[in-house]
Amino acid sequence: MEGFIPLMFACVDTGMDQEELNEMFTEYADKPSVFDNKEALTTNWNPDEILHRDDQINELASILAPALKGEDPSNVFIYGSVGTGKTLIARHVTGELGSVAQNQEADLDVVYVNCKMKKVSDTEYRLLAELAREMGEEVPNTGLSTDEVYSRFFDALKGQESVVIVVLDEIDALVKKVGDDFLYNLTRINDDLDDTRVSILGISNDVSFTDYMDSRVESSLCEEEMIFPPYNALELSEILEHRTNEGLKNGILEDGVISKVSALTASEHGDARKALNLLRVAGELAERGNEQNIAADHVDRAQEEIERNKIVETIRGxxxxxxxxxxxxxxxxxxxxxxxxxxxxxxxxxxxxxxxxxxxxxxxxxxxxxxxxxxxxxxxxxxxxxxxxxxxxxxxxxxxxxxxxxxxxxxxxxxxxxx
DNA sequence: AGTCCACAGGAAGGGCAGGCGA
DNA sequence: TCGCCTGCCCTTCCTGTGGACT
CATH class of the missing domain: 1.10.10.10 (Winged helix-like DNA-binding domain superfamily/Winged helix DNA-binding domain)
Structure with a gap:
């Protein structure tokens, strides 16, 4: 996309007419792609098989399973560096739990909010508003007091007769920004509810995050704790292999590309998210250059491109x-x-x-x-x-x-x- | 050991914009 | 329309800090 905008302006500058533009787009559309399923190389994709996280899946599943019997599961706190599979596992396990609950006609709701989403959930008001909206309540973006938004969320919960699992992703970012008062209220919400049970699943990239929290909040929020270790180079290689089998055309990758990407990212906290981004952008660069294979050189260029895009996006805001x-x-x-x-x-x-x-x-x-x-x-x-x-x-x-x-x-x- | 510098950074609050409810 | 709310950007005032200098 980044290279696309200057190209559009170039068309205007050089007087490219409609026909030429049409030809260019047609040529692009007809060009063979290096991707089979590009989404498989993104973090949004839910793989059919999750590698190297069996223990974590089992542990989280056993903590949340009581929800199927209408009992409130313990609050859970998941820590781990960026790209260690925390969000993927949380979504996978709560998703499966939701499906089983539906089959068994058990009352269970899962609400997922990323606390770092700018203008969506990056303040106490916005987070509570987002939670209330997820529960079906109408809440304006601004204008109400935080207490009012809290009571609307509370009313929405009161209307349920079920277990509600609230997943708060990147919770460390919000606590560092606004403090932990909202967590204190959320962890005590069950005291005022009759039929609904709320369980919180917090996800943090910062292992030392609990230093910022009040000890009362910490003890109730961290009833169960899980730490996700970084992937090593071998594990990253296998994950990338699995994803590229799905995402890229056969034989497109030159030898050594996967090991280069996994070695690069394993040395930086074993970040699978970054590894996938690197591979995807390397593929895009190869495609843009009309090249048939993805080579090690594309990985170097992809690394520079990702760094530049990240900084450019940051500065824009x-x-x-x-x-x-x-x-x-x-x-x-x-x-x-x-x-x-x-x-x-x-x-x-x-x-x-x-x-x-x-x-x-x-x-x-x-x-x-x-x-x-x-x-x-x-x-x-x-x-x-x-x-x-x-x-x-x-x-x-x-x-x-x-x-x-x-x-x-x-x-x-x-x-x-x-x- | 005490002094000093050039900041770092916490706390409190002002002013404004945008939005809501009565 | 008015009062009230939040979020954002900003100022003012203040204390704390670490190592060279005396």
Whole structure:
């Protein structure tokens, strides 16, 4: 998609007429694809067989099984790094549980919410509203008090005579943002319900996440805990093999591609999600280049493309002042031909750039927060260091290839000055 | 050991936009 | 229309910090 938009504009610039455009699309449609079922190389796909997670499936299933008899299962907490199969297993097990419950006419509801979804469930209000909506209640996006939304969710639950399993994915992100009060309320909701039993299945990418929680919340939420270990290179290879058999045409993959992808991702916390993305994008690059096979070189290019897209998407969602701060950093790194800058220097240059552009300046305190945010988003790297009598500061650097760095600067410059 | 610097970062709250219910 | 709510971006005020310097 990323390469597609400039192509559309190129058509306008070069005066490509409708017929040529039509021809181009027809040619594209007729071109043989390297994919058989591209969805199999995405994280949304539910594979018929889940590899290397039998123990976790069995454990989770045995914890949730009492729901079939109308008993409320223990609250469960699942930890593990990104791409270790937590969401896949949670969805798989609750999905199967739902099917069995339907066959046996048992009353069981499963509600899934990703707590990191921007504008959907990234605040207490939004999460409760989303849960209430999932239970069939109408809740506006804003305008009500949080207490009102909570009581609407509660009313929706009261209307049921069943067990409700609430799956809260990426719960660590929300707790870090708004605190754990909402979890305290949710874990105590059963005290006020007569016929409905609510069980919470929390999923977190952060193993040390419970440090942020009140001990009372922790003890009731983490009645059962499961830790998902990262996949090793061998396991990743087998998972990729399984997915590519479904997703790619036979004989498309050159030797060594799967082992390269699995070695690359195993060294970075065994992230299966990243491994699948790498393979899919490598396939897309091969297809775009009219090539018949996916080679190791496509994997390298895919890695760069994924990194660039991730950063570009992140920057798109940032407010103007954040882009301005980032632009200041990138311009300093380029102009001063250095690989790191300090907060104080960035702020001085930021003030100059603001006055050049006729923009209003924000305070150093706020700029400091924006630098932290950009660091958290992985756009820059900021490390707090002490220079003794010369104070404390953050050393800011950008850890991308110079090509990506240049593209980034141009993009921020365009978005800042032209937007 | 005490001082000092240049911030980091927590806490509290202001102002505004967007939205809802009465 | 008005009062109230949340979310977001921001400011102000303040305390804390780590290592070089005295």
């Amino acid at each position: 940032q407010p103007k002042q954040s882009r301005l701060v980032l632009y200041t950093i990138l311009r300093m790194l380029e102009d001063d031909d250095t690989d790191q800058v300090a907060t104080g220097e960035v702020y001085s240059r930021y003030e100059e750039i603001c006055s050049e552009a006729g923009e209003s300046c924000i305070t150093q305190r706020r700029v400091s927060d924006l630098i932290s945010e950009l660091d958290m988003l992985g756009v820059i790297k900021a490390k707090v260091i002490s220079k003794g009598a010369y104070g404390r500061t953050r050393q800011i650097s950008v850890d991308h290839s110079s090509k990506i760095q240049r593209q980034l600067k141009n993009m921020v410059e365009d978005r800042f000055y032209l937007a």
